[in-house]
Amino acid sequence: MAGKRESNFINMVSTLLVVSVVSAMALGSVYNMTKGPIELAKQKKTEAAIKMVVPAFERIETVKVKSALEADSLVFNRAYVGDSLVGVAVNTFTKKGFGGEIKLMAGFLPDGSIYDISVLEHKETPGLGDKMQASKSDWAQQFKGKNPANFSLKVKKDGGDVDAITAATISSRAYVDAVQRAYETYLQNKGGN
């Protein structure tokens, strides 16, 4: 291998330096190029989820409120037509999922009943727990139109009214835990502003 550079100190340090600097510059420019589209994609996803879980609206007011169950805060997206509130999309979560955290967007009507729920993020088992996604099965349909005031948000095994997903009780429990968190926080902040 003629022309190969010798492995002396100066050569090694300078090579690694050049390689790192060039890579860093390349990455910096790619990051700048993709920053916009990445933000846009995330925003679109949230917007689509809000649209799904509350009735048609004209504008959205986004506020952070303290969770009813712990020190964390949840994001409330209040949907208005004119000046009247038509629904609230609550960005809620649970840490009790089979595969860790689950993030949901739960939509409530002003009377406290559930309009619809959409799954934002989950790491549940494909084929079992992922049936919570509306695209995978109708399981989440059972929440539509139910008012948690007279619909106990617990799976039937725990004495509630929710049918658990077959072979995915833990995922189902986590799901209702997230909805419960959203509902209680919603009740606490309903009259507020």
Add this chain to the structure above:
Amino acid sequence: MNQWKNFSKGLFKENPTLVLLLGMCPTLGVTTSAINGMGMGLATTFVLVMSNLVVSLVKNLIPDKVRIPAFIVIIASFVTVVELVMQGFMPALFEQLGLFIPLIVVNCIVLGRAEAFASKNGVFSSIIDGLGMGFGFTLSLTLLGAVRELLGSGAVFSVKVIQGDLMLVFVLAPGAFLALGYMIAIARKFNN
């Protein structure tokens, strides 16, 4: 050297997944469906070709003793590029594969080809080698994904073929080992 040989050895005789058994972590992790396997395979192919290209260009400028860290930095940069571009322009695919994209860095195939092939061969041969290895990887991942998806949820590329509940174990981790084991056995039968 015959370029077709460079290309086809990645597909069959030295197929990274089925013969060399490299890169098992993404192989077992992402192949829950055919489309996931294909996405992962194509992302890896891109990284392989680019890193082979760059490594073969700079091979004489890099002193032997620091070649591995230099290669790793080059590979990691390309992986990050793939991650950012995918996140920005293919958010649906990124949601499925996001977790596994950074793992391409430690995929032995990429470093293995840089070390074993690109650092000893010309630019063109290295690109062909990267393409061959990448397609071999894509092919076996897609196949494995399709088999698992079919047996586990009765669908191929999300198109339902068999109705009803099937052998769920194939979508879970143990099914990956089972399906992969049978595929390796079949590949060995044909290669002999």
